[in-house]
Amino acid sequence: MKPGLPLLWRRTKERYNLIGSKCESCGTHYMPGRAVCPKCRRKGKLVEHKFSGKGRIYSYTVVRVAPEGYEYFVPYVLAIINLDEGAKITGQIVDADPDKIEVGQKVEMVFRKIHEDNPEGLITYGFKFKLAD
Amino acid sequence: MSCVGIAGYGVSIPSYRIKAGEIARVWGEEEGRIVKGLGLSEKSVPGLDEDAATLAVDAARRAVSHAGIDPYDIKSMFIGSESHPYAVKPTATIVAEAIGATPNLFAADYEFACKAGTAGVINTYALIKSGEIDYGMGIGADTSQGRPGDALEYSAGAGAAAFLLGRKDVIANIEGIYSYATDTPDFWRREHAIYPSHGGRFTGPPGYFKHVIGGAKGIMEKMGTKPRDYAYAVFHQPNGKFPRTVAKKLGFTAEQIEPGLITPYIGNTYSAATLIGLAAVLDAAKPGDAILVASFGSGAGSDAFHIEASDLIDERRNAYPVRRIIENKRYIDYGTYAKHRRKLVL
Amino acid sequence: MKKVAVVGVGMSKFGELWDYNLRDLVVQAGVEAIRDANLEGSEIQALYGGTMASGRLIGQEHISALIADAMGLNPIPATRVEGACASGSLAFRNAYFAIASGAYDTVVVGGVEKMTDASTAEAVTALGGAGDQEWELLQGATFPGLYALMARRHMLEYGTTEEMLAAASVKNHANAVHNKYAQFRREITIDDVLNSKKVADPLKVLDCSPITDGAAAVILMDLDKAKQHTDNYVEIVASAQASDTLALHDRESLTEIRATKIAASEAYKQAGIGPEKIGVAEVHDCFTIAEVMAVEDLGFFKKGEGGKATLDGETKIGGKIAVNTSGGLKACGHPVGATGVKQIVEVAWQLRGQAEGRQIDGVEYGLTHNVGGSGATAVVHILKRR
Numbered sequence: 015m016k017p018g019l020p021l022l023w024r025r026t027k028e029r030y031n032l033i034g035s036k037c038e039s040c041g042t043h044y045m046p047g048r049a050v051c052p053k054c055r056r057k058g059k060l061v062e063h064k065f066s067g068k069g070r071i072y073s074y075t076v077v078r079v080a081p082e083g084y085e086y087f088v089p090y091v092l093a094i095i096n097l098d099e100g101a102k103i104t105g106q107i108v109d110a111d112p113d114k115i116e117v118g119q120k121v122e123m124v125f126r127k128i129h130e131d132n133p134e135g136l137i138t139y140g141f142k143f144k145l146a147d
Numbered sequence: 148m149s150c151v152g153i154a155g156y157g158v159s160i161p162s163y164r165i166k167a168g169e170i171a172r173v174w175g176e177e178e179g180r181i182v183k184g185l186g187l188s189e190k191s192v193p194g195l196d197e198d199a200a201t202l203a204v205d206a207a208r209r210a211v212s213h214a215g216i217d218p219y220d221i222k223s224m225f226i227g228s229e230s231h232p233y234a235v236k237p238t239a240t241i242v243a244e245a246i247g248a249t250p251n252l253f254a255a256d257y258e259f260a261c262k263a264g265t266a267g268v269i270n271t272y273a274l275i276k277s278g279e280i281d282y283g284m285g286i287g288a289d290t291s292q293g294r295p296g297d298a299l300e301y302s303a304g305a306g307a308a309a310f311l312l313g314r315k316d317v318i319a320n321i322e323g324i325y326s327y328a329t330d331t332p333d334f335w336r337r338e339h340a341i342y343p344s345h346g347g348r349f350t351g352p353p354g355y356f357k358h359v360i361g362g363a364k365g366i367m368e369k370m371g372t373k374p375r376d377y378a379y380a381v382f383h384q385p386n387g388k389f390p391r392t393v394a395k396k397l398g399f400t401a402e403q404i405e406p407g408l409i410t411p412y413i414g415n416t417y418s419a420a421t422l423i424g425l426a427a428v429l430d431a432a433k434p435g436d437a438i439l440v441a442s443f444g445s446g447a448g449s450d451a452f453h454i455e456a457s458d459l460i461d462e463r464r465n466a467y468p469v470r471r472i473i474e475n476k477r478y479i480d481y482g483t484y485a486k487h488r489r490k491l492v493l
Numbered sequence: 494m495k496k497v498a499v500v501g502v503g504m505s506k507f508g509e510l511w512d513y514n515l516r517d518l519v520v521q522a523g524v525e526a527i528r529d530a531n532l533e534g535s536e537i538q539a540l541y542g543g544t545m546a547s548g549r550l551i552g553q554e555h556i557s558a559l560i561a562d563a564m565g566l567n568p569i570p571a572t573r574v575e576g577a578c579a580s581g582s583l584a585f586r587n588a589y590f591a592i593a594s595g596a597y598d599t600v601v602v603g604g605v606e607k608m609t610d611a612s613t614a615e616a617v618t619a620l621g622g623a624g625d626q627e628w629e630l631l632q633g634a635t636f637p638g639l640y641a642l643m644a645r646r647h648m649l650e651y652g653t654t655e656e657m658l659a660a661a662s663v664k665n666h667a668n669a670v671h672n673k674y675a676q677f678r679r680e681i682t683i684d685d686v687l688n689s690k691k692v693a694d695p696l697k698v699l700d701c702s703p704i705t706d707g708a709a710a711v712i713l714m715d716l717d718k719a720k721q722h723t724d725n726y727v728e729i730v731a732s733a734q735a736s737d738t739l740a741l742h743d744r745e746s747l748t749e750i751r752a753t754k755i756a757a758s759e760a761y762k763q764a765g766i767g768p769e770k771i772g773v774a775e776v777h778d779c780f781t782i783a784e785v786m787a788v789e790d791l792g793f794f795k796k797g798e799g800g801k802a803t804l805d806g807e808t809k810i811g812g813k814i815a816v817n818t819s820g821g822l823k824a825c826g827h828p829v830g831a832t833g834v835k836q837i838v839e840v841a842w843q844l845r846g847q848a849e850g851r852q853i854d855g856v857e858y859g860l861t862h863n864v865g866g867s868g869a870t871a872v873v874h875i876l877k878r879r
Contacts, residue, residue: 017631025627030204030245046628073649073747075641076694077633081618084633085493086486087195092638092693094742102742104632109162109194109477112694117649125204125245126196128631137232138631139200139241 022129022138029140032123034101036063045101067123068146069097076112083129091115095143106142120146151275152317152457153310154216154282157209158426158469159202160306160413161290163192164476165484167301173481174296181301186387190304190414192479192487193290199228200238202307202419203288204245210309211246213465214316216282218247221311223274223283224254227263227418229336229343230289231256242286253280260334261383262444263287264308264418269324269450271312282313287418292488294342302386304414308422318460319429319438321452323370327361328448335446345445351389354447359383359393362441362449370453374398378436381424383443384410399439406431412473425454427469432456494593496716498726499876501530502838507707507826508676515551515607516563518708522831523564523603526710531723534564537712538597540571543584543604544830549619550611560603577623578779579865580604581709581833582734582872588713589732598715604834605708616704620829623866625740637701637780639741639867641693644782646747648695650797655695657800658781659686662699662823664809665778669820671850676705676826686781700781705826709834711841724879727844730858731763731875741867748797750783750864752871753790757862760873761792764858768792771875772856773843774814775836777864778821784808787862788816791873810851818843818851833872836861844878 027033028046035047038059042051045065051058074093077084084090091107093115107115108126121143129138166189168178182188193202203226211218224239231238239254253274257263264287271283288307293299312321333354336343346354359382367373374380380399382390387410394404407424410416416423421442428438433456440452485491503525505518513521527534542557553559557571576583581604588600608616621630624639647653663683669675686699719726735755738744744751761767768791776791778784785799793814794802802808808816819825819839822832840859842848861874 017626021627022631026244027249031247073642073645075638075645075696076691077635077638078690078694079617079635079637079692080633081621081630081635082614085614086489087633090633092633092642094642094747104629104634104740104742106196106633108196117645124201125208126194126201127198128196128633137198137200139204139245140631142196142632 019136022136030125032065032067032141034063034065035060043099043101045097045103065097065099069095069121071107071115071117071119071121072096072102073117074107074115083131093143095121108142108144110145122146150320151272151312151314152320154313154317155210155214155311156426156429156465157206157213157309158306158423158467158472159205159209160472161191161193161197161202162475162477163194163479163487164189165192165479165481169481170301185301186391187302187411187414189412190302191306192484193305195487197290197305198232199230199288199290199307200232200241202290202305203238203242203286203309206288206307206309207242207246207284207286209467210284210311214311221248221282221284222252222280223271224248224252225257225267225270226286226288227257227259227267228288229258229260229263229417230291234338259448260445261385261417261420262442262448262450264422265442265450268310268312269326272321272324275312275314282311284309284311287422289417289419291417292342295490299343299345302415304416306413306416306419306423308419308426310422316459317457318463319454319456321454323366323453325362325366325369325451326448327358327365331447333445333447350445354445355385355389355443356393356396358447358449359441359443360397362451363397363439366439366441366451366453372453376437377403377439378432379407379428380404380439381407381421381428382441383421384408384424385415387411409469409473423469429456429460430465430468430470432460434458434460495595497589497592497713497729498716498719499711499729499837499841500714500719500723500726501526501532501712502841503529504674504709504835504838505707506674507705507828509609510706511609513706515547515553515605516559518607518706519560519603519605520563522708522710523560523601526601526712530712532712534566536599537566537569537601539569539591539600540566541584541588541600541602542571542573543580543602543833544573544606545575545577545580546619546622546829547607549622550616551607556605576870577865578777578829579833579863579870579872580830581835582861582863582874583833585711585834585837585874586732586734586872589729592713592715598718600713601710602713602834603708603710604831606828606830607706608704608828609706613704629740635693637693637696640780640782641696642741643747643786644695647782647785650748651800653785653800655687656683657804658700658785659683660804661778661781661784662686664803665817665821665823668810668818668851669824672820672825675820675824676703677820677824696780696782702779702822702827705828707826707828707831709831709838711834711837725845726879727841728877728879729874730877731760731873733759733763734870734872737869739866739869748786749790750786750868750871752868753787753862753864753873756871756873757791760875764875766858770858771814771860772858773818773840773853774816774860774862775819775821775839776816776862778817778823779827779864783864784816784821791860791862810853815853818848818853833861833863836863837874840876844876
């Protein structure tokens with residue numbers, strides 16, 4: 015199903031700049047940001063946090079059967095990235111040979127097209143990752 | 148002090164390359180003749196998820212990091228491109244959002260074929276010069292398309308260059324600007340057309356050469372300078388041949404123009420081409436070096452600049468020099484290139 | 494709390510059922526369950542329906558009202574329960590509570606999904622709704638992709654191999670040969686799995702459960718009443734459920750489904766037994782890695798040894814613990830909302846000695862394990878032979 019326009023727009027700043035939150039009570043980072051710290055609950059104090067965009071590959075796969083709207087991108091590398099600050103996030107690894115990806119490799123955030131409705135539709139941009147230099 | 152200069156710059160070039168020989172193979176052309184005729188042997192190709200906006204963001208982030216300023220202090224954002232992702236909806240707001248410069252800024256897109264990037268830089272210069280703002284950014288970014296089999300297909304590349312201008316702590320001063328424009332139909336693309344049309348050999352003398360010479364002579368006349376007064380000269384580079392020819396006609400030497408000649412390695416990056424050349428020159432320039440810049444945009448016009456490297460240039464080198472960026476490359480075949488450029492209909 | 498029994502079970506054929514719509518399937522399963530329970534239908538006081546994505550797949554919501562109507566059960570209250578792929582178990586669990594609370598004494602549960610009316614791409618996208626739409630799906634994640642991320646970690650941390658994963662699929666296909674309701678009643682080999690088309694490395698097509706149409710239904714009754722009504726009941730001795738983060742990336746570990754561990758531990762406590770007492774288990778093998786993790790998280794094998802145990806045949810019929818005698822999601826099929834209910838049907842047949850060519854001898858306790866999404870919901874039930 016095509017995600018609604020406001021849904022794609024609403025977290026633009028966070029998606030473009032990898033902005034999440036940090037709990038000042040326990041020091042845990044969250045991406046996407048949370049309104050409630052699951053560890054501290056009522057005692058939590060969440061503030062906005064801009065991630066450095068650097069991290070390491072925690073796990074990865076090569077998606078060869080894509081959902082609607084991603085067909086043109088196959089095969090693409092999908093990974094869970096362990097950000098340096100401690101939060102984990104799902105994102106693609108771009109411009110890489112899938113055979114050379116390994117768990118533990120250093121990556122950094124890049125700004126790419128995430129999704130396109132159709133040639134006349136909205137383009138959604140956001141973070142992906144590439145292997146660090 | 149109303150002197151305006153370059154506080155930082157950034158360049159982004161996709162990592163994919165296709166060799167001219169690979170394109171020639173598909174169309175039954177002779178590689179040697181193409182390489183010699185155009186003065187380039189390969190070009191950059193955007194990834195499937197790259198467009199003028201993503202390249203502009205990458206370049207802009209590098210420029211902000213080079214300048215070391217708070218992006219929120221950037222109060223204008225101009226992006227020139229002939230391949231804006233949207234016909235209607237600005238690229239400038241995407242980039243401004245992605246570098247954290249929103250919402251208190253002036254943002255707009257430009258289109259003037261290959262000189263839309265320098266048009267953005269000139270307008271940034273003007274806003275700062277007038278005292279209206281302290282920092283502004285001008286970007287040239289393109290992922291241009293050439294019609295399959297056309298001569299342009301060998302050269303239409305992809306890249307972006309962002310120039311962050313300001314008054315304080317600049318690495319180079321913009322000492323003067325000059326522009327030259329006439330109505331000349333050398334190259335165009337109509338609304339809804341995928342590929343541009345051009346006048347073939349007409350693009351040469353009445354188009355590129357007349358305007359680049361007009362711009363370059365104009366800025367030298369305005370500044371009272373001669374070619375020998377410049378350490379470097381950067382001309383728009385639609386291929387590897389035209390800028391070398393125009394340099395000769397104007398009296399510049401190979402030593403002055405080769406450092407800023409990047410098209411032979413990445414193709415014509417359109418709105419970014421002149422600015423990437425300038426970035427490559429700034430990577431190497433010494434304090435006090437004078438640089439002449441003359442862009443060209445079909446339709447037609449040229450924006451010229453007289454720039455002088457400041458004393459800060461040595462201690463504030465860019466972390467992503469152009470010649471290192473262009474070395475990060477992987478070759479693709481024509482089939483993959485056709486997929487990347489969405490020439491395949493799914 | 495009152496004790497509760499299963500007194501009737503039924504299911505439709507599972508597969509690509511081009512001739513039948515959702516209503517046909519649910520009536521086939523429901524009628525069979527009512528007949529199996531030896532009831533008229535008028536004794537049923539409430540209905541709980543489990544469906545994940547009927548709105549996305551066939552444009553039909555309000556499924557429980559539809560089921561009550563189609564089965565001629567109006568005007569009893571009819572409620573839909575949704576928990577992604579665990580919808581069926583959640584419907585069952587809510588029906589269980591409805592009787593345990595004393596509100597009703599006879600309740601029907603129906604699980605159904607009609608998936609093949611949508612294109613494969615539409616079905617894949619609809620199932621994706623079980624993940625985090627904004628932070629997983631929009632990034633290009635698919636369900637095979639998410640489970641592949643778990644498989645990669647499991648292989649890395651425990652040395653699990655693609656052969657071990659494939660063994661789960663091979664075993665489930667072998668079991669399904671004996672199940673007349675199953676979608677794939679043919680044996681396959683480890684090489685078949687390893688050589689099948691890659692979907693999301695390291696998972697291949699034959700590591701993945703299929704897109705299936707089907708329905709399953711069960712009738713629950715207050716245990717005391719069930720004892721008067723029939724000799725053919727099984728008792729529900731545990732019903733447990735747990736949740737976890739919606740997005741996989743927010744979990745501490747990718748090599749376990751924590752919600753499964755928590756629900757299982759609670760279920761064993763309720764039943765007063767340990768995993769060694771379980772003779773048959775229907776576990777959630779939406780992908781082969783899911784079965785390997787399940788047999789570990791449910792306590793049948795130590796963490797990290799599920800793959801080897803599977804390859805060694807310890808989960809086959811006649812092995813240490815028979816897992817997915819129905820053929821599991823992989824070979825019996827996975828009509829999402831029906832799966833949790835079908836697991837109860839299979840375990841009830843096993844405990845009643847009616848599992849035909851796949852019957853386990855002398856089984857006293859059976860377990861069902863149903864997972865929603867990548868593990869944000871897990872439901873475990875334990876049933877006991879009369």
